[in-house]
Structure formats: structure tokens, C-alpha cells
Amino acid sequence: MKPINLFEYEQAARQKLSPSAYGYYAGGASDEITVSDNRRAYDDIQILPHVLRDVSNRDLSTTLLGQQLDFPVVIAPMAMAALAHPDKELGIAESSKQFGIPMCLSTLSTTKMEDVSATGVNSWFQLYVHKDRGLTRELVSRAEASGYTALVVTVDVSVAGYREYLVRNPLQLPDGVGLEILTDYWNRGEYPNINAYVAAQFDASLTWEDIETFASQTRLPVIIKGILRADDAKESLNRGVAGIVVSNHGGRQLDTVPATIDVLPEIAEVVNGRCDLLVDGGVRRGTDIIKALALGAKAVMLGRPILWGLAVDGQAGVTDILTILCREFDIGLALAGCVSSTSISRDIVRRRI
Numbered sequence: 001m002k003p004i005n006l007f008e009y010e011q012a013a014r015q016k017l018s019p020s021a022y023g024y025y026a027g028g029a030s031d032e033i034t035v036s037d038n039r040r041a042y043d044d045i046q047i048l049p050h051v052l053r054d055v056s057n058r059d060l061s062t063t064l065l066g067q068q069l070d071f072p073v074v075i076a077p078m079a080m081a082a083l084a085h086p087d088k089e090l091g092i093a094e095s096s097k098q099f100g101i102p103m104c105l106s107t108l109s110t111t112k113m114e115d116v117s118a119t120g121v122n123s124w125f126q127l128y129v130h131k132d133r134g135l136t137r138e139l140v141s142r143a144e145a146s147g148y149t150a151l152v153v154t155v156d157v158s159v160a161g162y163r164e165y166l167v168r169n170p171l172q173l174p175d176g177v178g179l180e181i182l183t184d185y186w187n188r189g190e191y192p193n194i195n196a197y198v199a200a201q202f203d204a205s206l207t208w209e210d211i212e213t214f215a216s217q218t219r220l221p222v223i224i225k226g227i228l229r230a231d232d233a234k235e236s237l238n239r240g241v242a243g244i245v246v247s248n249h250g251g252r253q254l255d256t257v258p259a260t261i262d263v264l265p266e267i268a269e270v271v272n273g274r275c276d277l278l279v280d281g282g283v284r285r286g287t288d289i290i291k292a293l294a295l296g297a298k299a300v301m302l303g304r305p306i307l308w309g310l311a312v313d314g315q316a317g318v319t320d321i322l323t324i325l326c327r328e329f330d331i332g333l334a335l336a337g338c339v340s341s342t343s344i345s346r347d348i349v350r351r352r353i
């Protein structure tokens, strides 16, 4: 039977994927407490709907960084889509284009960055800063030259999180699957697995000064991804970022950090509209998007469900995931008494009592 929601998609994807690919995609750090908290926190927020507000015409669109989005969702950067399906990042790009939403491409992509932007999707580039700053600068220049519209600097991977399934089963890439943006480094075959690559190449010495330097050296707007504290959000603003993604990396980095939706309100308060705010982690229902927007985000990033769609049916599966989520969001908006993504007020959510 065809899956009808994002949870069923995960179950269907699990049947299709190798245990190691499923483990790599689904898993989180240590006891996976943050992975479950990301979900539970959404369930603990209630929507208190308005009625009789003429919701016959609804506008799902929004703007981020001055860009028009048809739906307040951005595809989160995720490594190695080729483990899910041969359509890989190109399938995700085509679906995102169809939905009028940006796709953020991971540095650890299994497709060349130029091939993704050539699809015509609004593409953002996610940067993992490498110790080799020459390579890092080259990645940014390539993104600028090939039409990327934002640079997303991920700051919560000073080292790879402690994921026990990877300790037991280090992820080996199957023959023919490579890190296509990092061919010079990865394809030399020096690294037995991805964790070894991260440990050897990612720069754990990164500081706020580096963020300021990146923001001043590129003409792309810089979005910082991986903020969980209000004081760090404030520092991000001081360093010239155009956007912040409140993220705990889907619970894959440091376990027992808070659910992102729980820290969003305090971060939204200090940001106070001075840059664009996104949140990710655990978004699985249209109502989750309503909650995130009510609590101060302009859009959400969607992670694992995209890989579940890809694993089940390639590009068509990704399109189905976005169709389901978009439909749920639209129904939720109407029933909550809201007419647009940009007019969801704080008073429509409250904590479960």
C-alpha cells in the first residue's frame, strides 16, 4: 500500500534501504534522546484555532532572503542521497523546483554542485569548513559561479557526533558512489569511511571570526546553521549573517540538547526580525510547520522525510512527500483560521496543559 504520511514513508523506506544506509539516515547521537524530543516537543504544542475568519483564499508563499518561496519549506542539506536512489540529489532538485522551494545542497553531496544548479532549482550551498582553507574558498567560489543563492555554514559539526550505529557499522560507500563535490580529497581513497574523513578534514578550530570573514568575503547571503542559544543568535547577528537555522542537526550531533522548537521562541525574541529565522528537526506534519511559524520561524527545513521519499520512489517519492506536507499545511492553515503563511500569530499555539 502506498504510504499516506511521512511516518509511513519512513517504514516503507526502511524496507528498501540496506540496513547500513537506513541506520545512517535515521540514526542520531548516543541514546537518541534529542531525536525523540524533536518530535515529542511538536506533539506537546497545541493549536488553538480561530473560527469564522473567511479562509476561502489561502496563500502559502513567503519570502526568505528576498527570495520568493511558494511554500515555507527548504530542503535541508543531507549527505549522500545516492545511498537512497540513483535519482539522488538531482531528483530532490527537480521536485524542489516543481514546488518553488529552495534546495540546500550538502558539501557531502553525491552529485556535483554545478549539476544541481543546472536543473534551475533555487539552490543554496551548505558549507562544511575544511582545515584546508584554500579548498573551502574554492567551494564558495564554485557556488557563487554556478548560481547558488545562499551560503549555509554549518557550525555544529566541530567533530562528528557519537553515533553508535556508525561505531558498529562504519558507513562504507558502495562502488560508484563518491563525494562528488570533494573528488580531489575523498576519491583518493585515503579514508575508510565518512567519519574518518570528517575527523581528518573538518576544521574544529572554527570561531566567530571565521563566520565574519565568510560573510565579508562572499557576495552570497550567509546563513548560520546549528544555533540553539539566544546569545549565539545575537552573536550571529553581530557577525553579519542574513539568516539563522535553529538546528540540532536532527539529533545527530550532541545528544540531550533541547528540541529545536522549544528554543525557537527565545531565539526569535533576540533576533526580533533582524534576520531570517528557520528551524529544523522533527518536522513531519503540516501542523508542525504552523507551530514553527507561530513561534517565530519564517520557514522550516525538512530533513529525513526527503530521503524516505527518495528511497521509496526516487524523484516521484520526493514529490509525494512535498505534496503530502503541503496539503497538510494548507488544511491546517484553514482549520486554524489563518489565511497565509506570513500571518500566523503566536496566539494560535499554546503548550499542552
Ligand SMILES: Cc1cc2nc3c(=O)[nH]c(=O)nc-3n(C[C@H](O)[C@H](O)[C@H](O)COP(=O)(O)O)c2cc1C
Pocket: 024, 025, 026, 038, 076, 077, 078, 079, 106, 107, 108, 126, 154, 225, 247, 248, 249, 250, 251, 252, 280, 281, 282, 283, 301, 302, 303, 304, 305
Ligand atoms: C542523513 C543525513 C545527513 C545529513 N547531512 C548533513 C550535512 O551534510 N550538512 C548539514 O548541515 N546537515 C546535515 N544533516 C542535518 C540536516 O540538515 C537537518 O539539520 C536535520 O536532518 C533536520 O532534522 P530532520 O531530519 O528531523 O528533519 C543531515 C541529516 C541527515 C538525516
